[in-house]
Structure formats: C-alpha cells, structure tokens
Amino acid sequence: MSRCPPVSVAPMMDVTDAHTRWLYRRISRRVLLYTEMVTAQALDKGDAPRLLAYDPVEHPIALQLGGDDPTLLAQGARMGADVGYDEINLNVGCPSPRVQKGSFGACLMLSPEVVAEGVAAMKAAVDVPVTVKCRIGVDDHDRYEDLRRFADAVVAAGADRLTVHARKAWLQGLSPKQNRNVPPLRYEEVHRLARELPDVPIEINGGFVDLDAVADQLEHVDAVMIGRGVWHDPWLLADVDRRFFGETGPAPTREDVLEDWIPFVERRVAEGHKIQHVVRHAGPIYAGQPGAKAFKRALARAHKEGSKAILEGIEAVRLARAAWSERKAG
Ligand SMILES: Cc1cc2nc3c(=O)[nH]c(=O)nc-3n(C[C@H](O)[C@H](O)[C@H](O)COP(=O)(O)O)c2cc1C
Incomplete structure (x- = not known):
C-alpha cells in the first residue's frame, strides 16, 4: 500500500x-x-x-x-x-x-x-x-x-x-x-x-x-x-x-448519496446556514447524465423551496433517465 x-x-x-x-x-x-x-x-x-x-x-x-x-x-x-x-x-x-x-x-x-x-x-x-x-x-x-x-x-x-x-x-x-x-x-x-x-x-x-x-x-x-x-x-x-484504496464493497449510487445528503442539508439549514450555500456545489453530481440540467435547475430553486427542490430534482432525473432509455430502446 x-x-x-x-x-x-x-x-x-x-x-x-x-x-x-x-x-x-x-x-x-x-x-x-x-x-x-x-x-x-x-x-x-x-x-x-x-x-x-x-x-x-x-x-x-x-x-x-x-x-x-x-x-x-x-x-x-x-x-x-x-x-x-x-x-x-x-x-x-x-x-x-x-x-x-x-x-x-x-x-x-x-x-x-x-x-x-x-x-x-x-x-x-x-x-x-x-x-x-x-x-x-x-x-x-x-x-x-x-x-x-x-x-x-x-x-x-x-x-x-x-x-x-x-x-x-x-x-x-x-x-x-x-x-x-x-x-x-x-x-x-x-x-x-x-x-x-x-x-x-x-x-x-x-x-x-x-x-x-x-x-x-x-x-x-x-x-x-x-x-x-x-x-x-x-x-x-x-x-x-x-x-x-483496495476497497471491495459496492460503489454507492447517486440516489444513495442524495438520500443521506438531504437530512444533512436540513440539519445545516437548522443550524442557521443558507441552503443555497449548503447545496451550491452539488449540482454537477449528475454531470454527463440524462437530467443533469434539470437537477441543477431544481437545486437553484432550493433557496425558495427548501429541500423539496432536491427531491424534485431527483424525480426530474428519474424521468429524464426513463425517457432516455425509451428513446434508446426505440
Ligand atoms: C476555485 C479554486 C480555488 C482554489 N483555491 C485554492 C486554495 O485555497 N489553496 C490552494 O493551494 N490551491 C487552490 N486552488 C488550486 C487548486 O488546489 C489546484 O492546485 C488547481 O486547481 C490545479 O488542479 P486541477 O487542475 O486539478 O484543478 C484553487 C483552485 C480553484 C479552481
């Protein structure tokens, strides 16, 4: 090592x-x-x-x-x-x-x-x-x-x-x-x-x-x-x-990570941090994936909508991914 x-x-x-x-x-x-x-x-x-x-x-x-x-x-x-x-x-x-x-x-x-x-x-x-x-x-x-x-x-x-x-x-x-x-x-x-x-x-x-x-x-x-x-x-x-680093466990999925991240964001906001600061560099987590832009757009609404915007972003990615798979299959 x-x-x-x-x-x-x-x-x-x-x-x-x-x-x-x-x-x-x-x-x-x-x-x-x-x-x-x-x-x-x-x-x-x-x-x-x-x-x-x-x-x-x-x-x-x-x-x-x-x-x-x-x-x-x-x-x-x-x-x-x-x-x-x-x-x-x-x-x-x-x-x-x-x-x-x-x-x-x-x-x-x-x-x-x-x-x-x-x-x-x-x-x-x-x-x-x-x-x-x-x-x-x-x-x-x-x-x-x-x-x-x-x-x-x-x-x-x-x-x-x-x-x-x-x-x-x-x-x-x-x-x-x-x-x-x-x-x-x-x-x-x-x-x-x-x-x-x-x-x-x-x-x-x-x-x-x-x-x-x-x-x-x-x-x-x-x-x-x-x-x-x-x-x-x-x-x-x-x-x-x-x-x-020689780890053997499975790789995380973006959805696993974001599921844990939402309570973290809420905790930081409860501590007095501005949500737009807490989430500001999470936008590119879907870089290169279907729905990447929709996710970023949803995060940009977090200052108005709170962590609901993050959930909407994840849903937008799910829909974009489904549409992309359908297009690919058809
Ligand atoms: C937005 C930004 C802020 C940076 N701030 C620091 C810093 O605080 N300390 C430092 O040593 N380097 C800083 N750097 C330089 C990076 O640590 C790194 O040396 C540089 O970006 C080259 O690596 P990269 O091509 O992988 O980005 C900063 C770079 C960027 C893009």
Missing part, C-alpha cells in the same frame, strides 16, 4: 467548504480531503472555531494554512491538530495578488528558507504530518534546479509530503484563474522530483479529470491531487475507493 493516500481532493477556496466536503466524503470514504486555505493570521485574529469547523465524518482531512510567519504558522498548526485535523498543509502555490500582498502563497517559492523555517516550526508544534503544496516554479525561476532547491529545503525542514501543481505561476499579469490554465503543465519535472527524492512522498496536481489518468500518474508518483475535475464532476470520486 502507498506511503500516503494515493488520491486527494485539492484545496479550493469557495468550493471545498465544510458543506461540500461532506458530500465528497459521502461519495468516497477514503480520498484525502483538504479545507479551503485558512490564513494563520485569520486563525490568530479571527473566529478560529468557525474557521476550523468540520464534521467528524470528513476524516481523513487536511487543514491548509497560508502564511509566512513561523510563530503564527506553528500556532495555526497546533490549533488545527488540537481539533483533530489529520494533516496540516502549507500553501506555497497560490498566486493571487491578495495573497502576494501578505507575501505568502506562490511568491514564497522564491524564498525556500522562509518556507523551511515555517515548516520546521509547524513540525515542532504538532505530531500529525506537515505537508507543502507548491508550483513547479514562479516567473523566470522555473528551471528544474529551482524546484529541486525548494524541495530540498522543505524536506530538510521535515515536510512529510510535497504536492506539486505541475505548472508555474506568473506573479504579475495573470489572474489566479489564468494561472490555473495558461502556463503549460509540465508533469515530467514532477516525475523527476519523485525519482530523485525517493524518501519523501510526492503528489502531482494539475489537469486530471479522469481516473485512468490518475492510474497512469501513480506509475510515477505517490499520489494525485484532483481539483476542478472533482468540482465539475464530483461523481468521479465514486470509483476511487475501489480503484486506488
């Missing part, structure tokens, strides 16, 4: 919140989930219990921190470990101007010694694994040797795994969204890192949207992180446990 979870769902701001993670976890019991990035500063100054909230069913779950101050990072890591996170991850890959202004995220790749200090402080503060998520490079510092120097520094500081988004980031001139699409993917450099650093698990990230591609990557690296592939098609996770 692998030295680390072979598949994870990427940290995504405004996507992998506690509501959406619950749904992903119901589809795959084993995939490693990440929170959205939480800054160490926000944990220090803000509403830490709210920022750190998760449901125990979400394990295994990693808390992703942003920051560059070793003291605050150690404190944030300790707060995360104290409430039971299975791993603390440091974000060294985000190129957003807001994050750069706080001088952390991807620009930290230019200062491996600062990242190493942060990692060492986090390691000293917690017993759970401390991991780092980075890019293959930034701006013109994108030769393999730059990545290798960065990796050596964080591994020497004790990082337990390195996740590499296999494209560089341009710190000026590209929006965060463009930085996830425009610079080309360079998987070979991550494979080389995995070959040259056999003692530390290396996870690859960027552009994976099907499980065959994940299987291919696992020939070269220890793990694969999927972001938008899951966001746009969460059902991708349904086969992950059997294919990559």
